[in-house]
Each structure stands twice: as C-alpha cells, then as structure tokens.
Amino acid sequence: NHEEIVVIEGDGIGREVVPAAVEVLDAVGDFEFVAADAGDAVKAETGEALPQATYDAVADADATLFGAAGETAADVILPLRTAVGSFVNVRPARAYPGVEAVQPETDLVFLRENTEGVYAGHEDRLSEDLSTLTRVVTTSAAERLAAFACEFVADRGSDGFQVVHKANVMRETDGRFRDAVVDVADANGVDTEEVLMDAFATRVCLDPTQFDVVVCPNLAGDVLSDLAAGLVGGLGLLPSANIGPDNALFEPVHGTAPDIAGEGVANPSAAILSAAMLLDHLGYGAAADAVRDAVESVLSSGPRTPDLGGDARTDAVTDAVIDRLA
Ligand code: NAI
Numbered sequence: 108n109h110e111e112i113v114v115i116e117g118d119g120i121g122r123e124v125v126p127a128a129v130e131v132l133d134a135v136g137d138f139e140f141v142a143a144d145a146g147d148a149v150k151a152e153t154g155e156a157l158p159q160a161t162y163d164a165v166a167d168a169d170a171t172l173f174g175a176a177g178e179t180a181a182d183v184i185l186p187l188r189t190a191v192g193s194f195v196n197v198r199p200a201r202a203y204p205g206v207e208a209v210q211p212e213t214d215l216v217f218l219r220e221n222t223e224g225v226y227a228g229h230e231d232r233l234s235e236d237l238s239t240l241t242r243v244v245t246t247s248a249a250e251r252l253a254a255f256a257c258e259f260v261a262d263r264g265s266d267g268f269q270v271v272h273k274a275n276v277m278r279e280t281d282g283r284f285r286d287a288v289v290d291v292a293d294a295n296g297v298d299t300e301e302v303l304m305d306a307f308a309t310r311v312c313l314d315p316t317q318f319d320v321v322v323c324p325n326l327a328g329d330v331l332s333d334l335a336a337g338l339v340g341g342l343g344l345l346p347s348a349n350i351g352p353d354n355a356l357f358e359p360v361h362g363t364a365p366d367i368a369g370e371g372v373a374n375p376s377a378a379i380l381s382a383a384m385l386l387d388h389l390g391y392g393a394a395a396d397a398v399r400d401a402v403e404s405v406l407s408s409g410p411r412t413p414d415l416g417g418d419a420r421t422d423a424v425t426d427a428v429i430d431r432l433a
C-alpha cells in the first residue's frame with residue numbers, strides 16, 4: 108500500500124539530480140518508484156518526446172518527480188502539467204544562510220497560473236513575415252488559482268498576496284485575470300496588492316522583502332521566478348510544484364544545464380527541495396521539514412557544488428543531506 112511515485116529523469120543534469128532526490132525520498136519513506144522516459148533522448152530513440160506510457164503513468168500516479176528535458180521541454184512539460192490537471196505552479200524562492208546571494212533577505216513564493224496565457228499553445232505562422240499568438244485567459248482558471256492562493260496564505264501565516272499583471276496595457280486578458288483574482292480574495296477576506304509586472308521586476312531586485320506570496324499569469328511567473336533565482340544564488344536552489352486537484356508533479360525550476368551535464372557536479376538542492384514539496388503534498392509534512400532542514404544545513408556549512416562556489420560533487424552533497432536528516 109505504498110504511494111506510487113513516477114520518476115522521470117529526462118535529459119542532461121536531470122539524470123544526476125533526480126537520482127539524488129530519489130535517494131533522499133528513499134531515506135525518509137517507503138515509496139514505490141516507477142521509472143518513465145521523456146525528453147530528447149527518448150525522442151531520438153522512438154520519435155516521441157513524451158511516450159503515451161509516460162503520460163498515462165503520470166496521470167495514474169500519486170505524484171511525479173521530473174528532472175528536465177532539453178529541446179523538447181515544451182513538448183514534455185506542458186502536456187505533463189495537463190496530465191496532472193495542474194492549475195498552479197508553486198515556486199518558492201528563498202535565500203539560505205551561508206549561500207552568497209544578491210539579496211540575502213529574499214523569501215517569497217510565486218503562485219503561477221499554469222495552463223493559460225501565452226503558453227496555451229495558440230501560435231501561428233500566417234505568412235513569410237507574420238506570426239501571431241493568441242493569449243488565453245479564463246475567469247475560471249484565475250478563480251481557481253486565487254482560491255488556492257487564499258488557502259496558501261492562510262497556511263503560510265501571511266496576511267495576503269500580491270497580484271502581478273499588466274492590465275493597464277492588456278486590459279481584456281490581464282484585466283480579466285486581475286478582476287477574477289481580486290474578487291476571490293475579497294470574498295475570502297484576503298488582502299491583495301496589485302503590482303504591474305515591469306515595476307515588480309525592479310522592486311523585487313531592489314527590495315524583495317516587500318513581497319511574500321506573488322500570484323501571477325503564466326509567462327510572468329516563469330520569467331520572474333528565474334529572476335528571483337538570480338537574487339538567491341542561482342537556479343540550483345529553486346524547486347517547484349505543479350499542483351492539480353488530486354495529482355501533482357514536482358520539478359526543479361532549472362533545465363538540463365548542458366554546460367555542466369555529465370560532469371557529476373550539478374547542484375541537487377533544487378531537485379531535493381522539489382522532493383520535499385512532494386512529501387508535503389503526500390501528507391508527510393514532518394519528513395518534508397526534515398529534508399528542508401538537512402538541505403539548509405548542508406547549504407550553510409557545505410559541502411557545496413561549484414555553482415555555489417564549492418568544489419563538491421553531486422553525490423557528496425546528496426550524502427551530506429542524507430547524513431543530516433534528523
Ligand atoms: P538551465 O536551467 O538548464 O541552465 C541555466 C544555467 O544555470 C546554466 O549555466 C546551468 O549550468 C546553471 N544551472 C541550472 N541548474 C543547475 C544546477 N542544478 N546546478 C548547477 N548549475 C545549474 O537553462 P538553459 O541553459 O536556458 O536551458 C538548457 C536546456 O534546458 C534547454 O534545452 C531548455 O529547453 C531546457 N529547459 C528545460 C526545462 C524543463 O524541462 N522544465 C526548464 C528550463 C530549460
């Protein structure tokens with residue numbers, strides 16, 4: 108009666124950081140891991156970046172842990188978000204004591220709309236000179252995101268959340284998003300502050316402590332969370348969760364890191380912290396906290412991978428995390 112966790116390493120450093128995260132999960136729980144393929148390598152072999160068997164396994168699983176896919180990333184991750192019915196991508200960005208960061212006080216969480224906006228897949232080449240993109244925004248998706256955000260801020264002990272948008276220009280689409288999100292927050296007695304997305308980019312760089320929980324449209328959340336990664340010490344630190352009504356997929360924010368793939372020096376922290384989010388989702392809150400504490404301890408005292416200025420290898424960092432599990 109063990110939970111079934113589908114494990115997709117994917118390409119590049121996905122093959123290095125996902126096994127590290129699985130080792131940590133194995134150290135804290137009793138799970139059944141089911142390996143599945145997706146990405147450039149399986150496409151080269153079979154012609155398909157996302158085999159139907161992988162899609163079905165993810166759709167039927169209790170949860171999925173995914174690494175990264177290379178050039179085929181969009182062909183893999185967008186359908187997998189659909190497979191778990193994900194309507195929100197949760198991306199915490201926090202700085203850790205001992206890790207050099209542009210903004211060491213950063214501690215915020217992006218709640219990114221996960222199915223719509225410019226990533227809805229309506230892009231066309233109309234002529235030699237002209238391509239267009241249709242941006243999709245529904246009230247229902249924005250309301251579902253906002254309802255999640257209201258619960259999220261209550262759990263986090265926050266007063267409210269910020270809504271990032273550009274409704275001053277995209278009045279119809281971002282206007283609809285903003286109105287729906289603010290209406291749900293108002294109905295739940297949750298405070299909101301509206302921040303235009305360009306202004307957000309500047310403000311978060313200058314003083315990230317102004318922000319706590321940030322609700323944003325799909326593209327804005329993608330870009331601004333990578334920006335926040337830059338504030339806290341790099342992509343090797345940011346986990347994420349794609350949450351659906353009764354299924355979820357967890358993945359580091361980073362990609363396949365072709366510049367370091369195969370060298371065994373990728374930072375496993377983002378993948379291990381994604382596994383901690385998976386533990387939370389499955390109801391193992393104490394184990395999740397223990398994993399986060401162990402990662403934090405290793406980040407603060409080392410060993411550290413080269414992206415954080417250290418010279419440790421992925422497996423040394425993983426072993427240290429497992430050693431420090433309470
Ligand atoms: P990337 O995140 O793979 O790498 C950006 C930079 O951050 C590189 O210098 C890399 O070495 C570094 N980095 C990333 N993760 C790291 C880690 N765990 N430890 C140490 N350093 C780390 O982004 P990039 O270079 O834009 O994309 C590379 C490939 O990944 C592309 O083919 C892209 O399509 C794919 N990608 C896939 C994603 C996914 O599957 N969800 C997400 C983002 C990119």
Ligand code: MG
Nearest residue numbers: 329330333360
């Ligand atoms: Mg991204």
